[in-house]
Amino acid sequence: MIKRILSGCLVIGIVAAMIGFQFIFPYSLNIIMALITATAVFELVSAVGLRKYLTFLLPSVAFALAIPLIPNQMYWSMVTYFLYTIFMLGSTIYHYKKVKFQDICVVYGMTLLVTTALNTVSLMRYLNxxxxxxxxxxxxxxxxxxxxxxxxxxxxxxxxxxxxxxxxxxxxxxxxxxxxxxxxxxxxxxxxxxxxxxxxxxxxxxxxxxxxxxxxxxxxxxxxxxxxxxxxxxxxxxxxxxxxxxxxxxxxxxxxxxxxxxxxxxxxxxxxxx
Known part of the structure; x- marks a missing residue:
C-alpha cells in the first residue's frame, strides 16, 4: 500500500508540473497527453501480443502520438485516422494466418478508443x-x-x-x-x-x-x-x-x-x- 501511495504522489506531482508548464507553454498539454497516449497504446499492443509485429506496433503508436498534437484540425485528424486504418488493413493482409484476427481487432479498436478518448483531455484547452x-x-x-x-x-x-x-x-x-x-x-x-x-x-x-x-x-x-x-x-x-x-x-x-x-x-x- 505504501508503494501505491508514493506512486500516487508521483503522479500528482506530474499533474502539477503539467499545470505549471501549461501557463508557460500552453501546447505542453498536447505534448504530454501525446506521450501518455502513445505509451498506453504501446502497452496495449504488447499485452495483446503484437509488439513483435512492427507493422501493427509502429502505426498504432504513431497514430496515438499524432492525434493529440493536431487538435481542432478536423481535416488532418481525418487524414490520420484514414492512414492508420489503411496501414492496419495492409498489415492484416500481409500477416494473414500469422496473427489472430481477434487480436488485430482488439488492437485497432482499442487504439482508436484510447486515442480518441484521451484526446478529449487536450481538447478541453480549447473549450475555455x-x-x-x-x-x-x-x-x-x-x-x-x-x-x-x-x-x-x-x-x-x-x-x-x-x-x-x-x-x-x-x-x-x-x-x-x-x-x-x-x-x-x-x-x-x-x-x-x-x-x-x-x-x-x-x-x-x-x-x-x-x-x-x-x-x-x-x-x-x-x-x-x-x-x-x-x-x-x-x-x-x-x-x-x-x-x-x-x-x-x-x-x-x-x-x-x-x-x-x-x-x-x-x-x-x-x-x-x-
Whole structure:
C-alpha cells in the first residue's frame, strides 16, 4: 500500500508540473497527453501480443502520438485516422494466418478508443482557455479519486464482491465509498479553485460538480472493469510496470478513457463556471 501511495504522489506531482508548464507553454498539454497516449497504446499492443509485429506496433503508436498534437484540425485528424486504418488493413493482409484476427481487432479498436478518448483531455484547452486546467485536472482526478476512494474504503470495510469474475478485489462497499468521496472532493475542488485563484468571485455550479462527481465515479468503475476484461483475456496482471503499485500507463488511465469524454461533453451542456 505504501508503494501505491508514493506512486500516487508521483503522479500528482506530474499533474502539477503539467499545470505549471501549461501557463508557460500552453501546447505542453498536447505534448504530454501525446506521450501518455502513445505509451498506453504501446502497452496495449504488447499485452495483446503484437509488439513483435512492427507493422501493427509502429502505426498504432504513431497514430496515438499524432492525434493529440493536431487538435481542432478536423481535416488532418481525418487524414490520420484514414492512414492508420489503411496501414492496419495492409498489415492484416500481409500477416494473414500469422496473427489472430481477434487480436488485430482488439488492437485497432482499442487504439482508436484510447486515442480518441484521451484526446478529449487536450481538447478541453480549447473549450475555455481561462478555466481549461480546472477541467483537465477534474477529468484526471475524477477518475483517480473514485478509484482511490473505492480502494481504501474496500480495503477496510469491503465484504461484498462487486464483480468477482472480473476484478476480485473490488467490493460494493468500496464502490459506494468511492462514489461519496468523489462527489465531495470534486465539489471541494471547484470551491478551492474559486477561492484560491479568484477570491470566490466566480459563480460556480455545485450542482454540475456533484453530477460530475457521481457520474464519473460510476464511469471509472466501468472503465476499470472493461480494461480488466482485456487483461484477463490475455492473461496479464497489468498492462505494464512503469508506475510501481499501479501497473503501467494504461492501468492508470483506463478510467480516464471513459471519464474524459463525459466531462468534455457535459461541461458544454452544464458549465461548471457560470
Amino acid at each position: 482557455p481561462q478555466h481549461c486546467m480546472l477541467y483537465v485536472v477534474m477529468a484526471l482526478f475524477a477518475a483517480w479519486i473514485a478509484d482511490a476512494g473505492a480502494y481504501f474504503v474496500g480495503s477496510f470495510i469491503g465484504k461484498h464482491k462487486l464483480c468477482p469474475n472480473i476484478s476480485p478485489k473490488k467490493t460494493v462497499e468500496g464502490a459506494v465509498g468511492g462514489f461519496i468521496i468523489n462527489i465531495g472532493l470534486i465539489m471541494l475542488m471547484g470551491y478551492l479553485y474559486n477561492l484560491i485563484f479568484y477570491g470566490s468571485q466566480l459563480s460556480v455550479s455545485y450542482l454540475s460538480l456533484a453530477i460530475i462527481g457521481g457520474v464519473t465515479a460510476i464511469l471509472s468503475i466501468v472503465g476499470d472493469l472493461s480494461f480488466s476484461i482485456i487483461k484477463r483475456s490475455y492473461d496479464v496482471k497489468d498492462f505494464g510496470n512503469l508506475i510501481p503499485g499501479h501497473g503501467g500507463m494504461m492501468d492508470r488511465f483506463d478510467s480516464v478513457v471513459i471519464v474524459g469524454p463525459f466531462i468534455y461533453l457535459f461541461i458544454q451542456l452544464l458549465p461548471v463556471i457560470l
